[in-house]
Each structure stands twice: as structure tokens, then as C-alpha cells.
Amino acid sequence: MSVVTAAADRSICSPLPILGKDVTVPLVTGGEVTYAALDYAASAPALQRVWDDVAAYAPYYGSVHRGAGYLSQLSTDLFENSRKAVAEFLGCRVDDQVIFTRSTTDSLNLLAAAVPADCQVFVYETEHHASLLPWRDARVTYLNAPRTPAQAVETLERALADRDPYGPALVCVTGASNVTGELWPVKELAAAAHAHGARIVLDAAQLAPHHPVDIDELDVDWVAFSGHKLYAPFGSGVLAGRADWLQDAEPYLAGGGASRKVARRTDGGVDVEWHSTAARHEAGSPNVIGVYSIASACKALTEAGFERLVAREQQLVTRVREGLAEVPQVKVLSLFGDDAPRVGVISFVVEGWNSSHFAAALSAEYGIGVRDGLFCAHPLVRTLLGSDPQDPGECGAPEAEPGERSLNAIRVSFGAGTPDEHIERFVRAVKELVSEGAQWKYRTEDGRCVPDRGTAQV
Numbered sequence: 001m002s003v004v005t006a007a008a009d010r011s012i013c014s015p016l017p018i019l020g021k022d023v024t025v026p027l028v029t030g031g032e033v034t035y036a037a038l039d040y041a042a043s044a045p046a047l048q049r050v051w052d053d054v055a056a057y058a059p060y061y062g063s064v065h066r067g068a069g070y071l072s073q074l075s076t077d078l079f080e081n082s083r084k085a086v087a088e089f090l091g092c093r094v095d096d097q098v099i100f101t102r103s104t105t106d107s108l109n110l111l112a113a114a115v116p117a118d119c120q121v122f123v124y125e126t127e128h129h130a131s132l133l134p135w136r137d138a139r140v141t142y143l144n145a146p147r148t149p150a151q152a153v154e155t156l157e158r159a160l161a162d163r164d165p166y167g168p169a170l171v172c173v174t175g176a177s178n179v180t181g182e183l184w185p186v187k188e189l190a191a192a193a194h195a196h197g198a199r200i201v202l203d204a205a206q207l208a209p210h211h212p213v214d215i216d217e218l219d220v221d222w223v224a225f226s227g228h229k230l231y232a233p234f235g236s237g238v239l240a241g242r243a244d245w246l247q248d249a250e251p252y253l254a255g256g257g258a259s260r261k262v263a264r265r266t267d268g269g270v271d272v273e274w275h276s277t278a279a280r281h282e283a284g285s286p287n288v289i290g291v292y293s294i295a296s297a298c299k300a301l302t303e304a305g306f307e308r309l310v311a312r313e314q315q316l317v318t319r320v321r322e323g324l325a326e327v328p329q330v331k332v333l334s335l336f337g338d339d340a341p342r343v344g345v346i347s348f349v350v351e352g353w354n355s356s357h358f359a360a361a362l363s364a365e366y367g368i369g370v371r372d373g374l375f376c377a378h379p380l381v382r383t384l385l386g387s388d389p390q391d392p393g394e395c396g397a398p399e400a401e402p403g404e405r406s407l408n409a410i411r412v413s414f415g416a417g418t419p420d421e422h423i424e425r426f427v428r429a430v431k432e433l434v435s436e437g438a439q440w441k442y443r444t445e446d447g448r449c450v451p452d453r454g455t456a457q458v
Contacts, residue, residue: 091214114249175207181345236290323427
């Protein structure tokens with residue numbers, strides 16, 4: 001090994017230890033195999049470090065903010081220190097707030113409830129539904145799918161320049177597509193938004209687990225992401241960024257914790273003074289363990305070295321893309337083209353195959369877990385497949401029978417915990433299924449394509 005090669009290898013880390021790495025699953029063809037979890041874009045496996053941290057804390061669990069006992073005080077300190085850890089992970093500015101939510105969807109719905117009444121929202125049709133749908137009380141302009149990063153910026157600039165009347169505006173954009181994995185020009189879009197007096201929120205659900213996210217460096221106004229995609233298994237998320245709109249808005253939920261002072265009026269009503277801090281939108285008893293798991297994951301990724309994690313993931317991306325390119329029947333979906341930078345999320349279709357059938361065969365015959373469907377990004381997937389917006393298909397399995405062409409796709413996704421063997425098994429499985437066909441018969445059951453138990457392929 002040359003000195004240069006040795007130095008390069010040292011810059012790339014091994015897979016991070018995750019829960020479930022030794023779990024075995026049965027194969028319909030007989031025997032068992034170690035499960036290959038390649039659906040990180042939906043929910044990433046929990047890091048072992050996160051699980052260990054949570055297990056160590058669990059005996060000391062207590063109610064936060066409102067308890068005088070030792071465990072309550074300890075839990076309060078842990079909760080607020082988790083907020084600081086997330087702020088550091090995101091490169092938050094001094095005046096930014098970090099609000100804990102249930103998920104990215106919850107975070108963006110919270111922000112949607114806080115935008116000024118006359119705000120106009122600009123969102124690309126390429127967004128995940130969590131970014132596409134929350135803006136029900138705002139004037140929304142949906143932007144067509146761009147085909148280059150530069151076109152994305154140009155499209156936004158034109159839309160912002162043409163808006164009428166000129167007033168508050170918000171741009172919502174993903175950092176990395178949950179369908180193609182392609183990175184969006186976030187910094188350039190933020191500059192365009194600010195040049196036209198608009199603000200911007202970054203959906204970092206797919207970006208944060210794969211790539212550093214720095215609010216200050218990107219110059220975005222808000223960032224939203226989910227713990228369950230960041231190797232933290234519990235139901236919690238984050239909305240971080242500017243405080244003013246959030247402070248001016250009515251609390252997302254009304255109740256204890258959000259209220260600073262409540263008093264009866266002489267007329268029999270109630271006067272409420274709400275908190276102006278993050279607590280304003282965190283009513284009720286918070287998910288302390290979920291919050292702590294996010295903070296633990298942030299620390300684990302930082303300590304592992306994001307540059308090394310990114311370098312290794314790019315090797316896996318290259319291996320998958322090169323392997324799929326060797327199969328003429330496979331079409332990889334892309335907005336920006338083959339040379340676009342991307343994270344470990346790749347969607348594709350296979351000529352002559354129903355996507356649900358193909359995904360089912362990967363699972364039943366190879367122990368590989370991927371996802372098929374429209375990935376809660378219906379307009380984008382239909383655009384990439386060249387289908388009519390009104391064509392059938394939903395976020396889940398298609399109704400088509402095995403072997404029929406479907407209007408859905410297959411998505412493979414991976415990250416910091418993915419072993420090389422899982423990638424090699426996936427590439428081999430794709431090649432074998434395309435060249436030799438499935439070994440088993442499949443049928444549709446409750447909208448899913450499943451093995452017809454006891455009936456091998458004829």
C-alpha cells in the first residue's frame with residue numbers, strides 16, 4: 001500500500017456501531033441471513049452510542065422544569081444541555097432558538113402556524129410532503145421542478161421578483177432530496193431569498209444525517225430535522241432558527257409549560273402571559289428521552305468526524321451507482337444529472353418489473369430492506385417517471401400485479417452504520433433478479449406485494 005493510499009484510508013472511518021447489526025431474518029428460499037437495513041431515508045437504525053446513553057440515563061428519569069426533586073433537576077439540566085448540544089451541532093447564531101418537536105413534519109407545521117398572516121410561501125414541487133403541505137393558511141406559490149441547481153436559483157429569483165403584493169415571504173427547500181439524494185444549492189437559494197426580502201427554512205431531514213449543517217454558514221433562517229433519521233430512535237424533532245416570528249405567534253399548543261402566568265379576570269375570563277423563549281411552543285411534558293437521544297446522536301456524529309463519515313458514504317454511493325449502471329434495465333432517477341453531488345439516497349426503476357414486486361423479492365430472497373412507492377413526494381416522483389400528475393399511485397405499494405409496470409419506484413438508502421457487505425449484497429441481488437428473475441411467486445395482499453408462501457417460482 002502506498003503512503004498516499006494509506007493516508008486516504010485513514011481519512012475514512014469504519015461503520016458506526018448500530019442497534020440491530022446482527023439481527024437475522026428468514027429467507028423464503030430457506031435459511032436465515034443478517035438483515036441488510038437499506039431504508040435509512042425512512043428511519044435510520046439507532047446508534048449503539050445513543051442507546052447506551054439513553055439506557056444510562058433512564059433510571060434517573062424525572063419530570064423537567066417543574067420539579068424540586070433531585071431527579072427532576074437532573075432531567076431539567078439534561079434537557080436544556082441537549083438544547084445547547086443541538087444548537088452547537090447546527091451552528092446556531094446567538095439569538096436563535098432551538099425548539100423540540102415530534103418530527104420534521106411537526107417542526108414545519110409549527111413554523112407554518114407562526115408565519116405572518118399575509119406571508120407568501122414559495123415551495124418547489126420537488127419537496128417531501130412535510131415541506132409541501134403545511135402552509136394551508138398562507139398564500140402558496142408552487143415552483144416547477146428545476147433540472148439544474150442554477151435553474152433552481154433562477155426559478156426562485158423570478159418568482160420572488162414577481163410576487164405581488166410585496167410583503168413577508170418564506171422559501172421552503174430541502175437540503176438533500178429524499179428521492180434522489182441530490183444536494184440542493186441551499187446557500188445560493190438563501191442568498192436569493194434574502195436579496196428579495198424573503199426568509200428561508202431548510203428541511204434538513206435527509207441532509208443532517210449525512211452532511212454537516214451550519215445555519216450561520218448557510219445563512220438560512222430556520223432548520224428542521226427529525227431524530228429518527230439522525231440515528232436517534234425516538235419521536236422527537238427540531239426546529240431551530242430566528243426567534244421573532246415564533247415569539248410573535250400564538251403558542252403552537254396551549255397548555256402548561258408554554259404559559260408563564262395565568263390569572264382570572266374580574267369578568268370571569270382568563271388572562272395568559274406566554275413565554276417568549278422556546279418553551280412558548282413546547283407545551284406539556286416534553287419527550288426528555290427523545291430529546292436526549294437527538295443530542296447524543298449529534299455528539300456521536302461530531303466526534304466520529306463528519307468529513308470521514310461523508311468520505312466513506314461517498315464510497316458507498318459510488319459503488320451502488322456503478323453497480324446499477326452495469327444493469328441496462330435499471331434507470332436511476334435524477335433531477336440534476338449524474339454529476340450532481342448526493343447523499344446515500346438513490347431511487348430507481350427496473351424495466352419490466354413492478355417496483356413493489358422487486359422490493360419484495362429483495363426482502364424475501366436476500367434479506368434486504370428497501371422502500372418502494374412515491375416516498376411521500378408524489379409530484380417529484382411522477383415528474384421523474386414522466387407520468388401524468390393524475391396517474392394512479394400512492395405513498396406505499398401500487399395496486400399493479402407482480403411483473404406489471406408500476407408508477408412507483410424503488411429506493412435504497414444508507415449511511416454511517418451501513419457495512420460494505422450490505423452494499424455488495426444489494427448490488428449482487430439487483431443483478432441476479434434482473435438476469436435470472438425471482439425464485440419465488442408473489443401476490444398482492446392488502447396493497448403489498450408479498451411472497452406466496454410455499455409456492456416457488458415456476
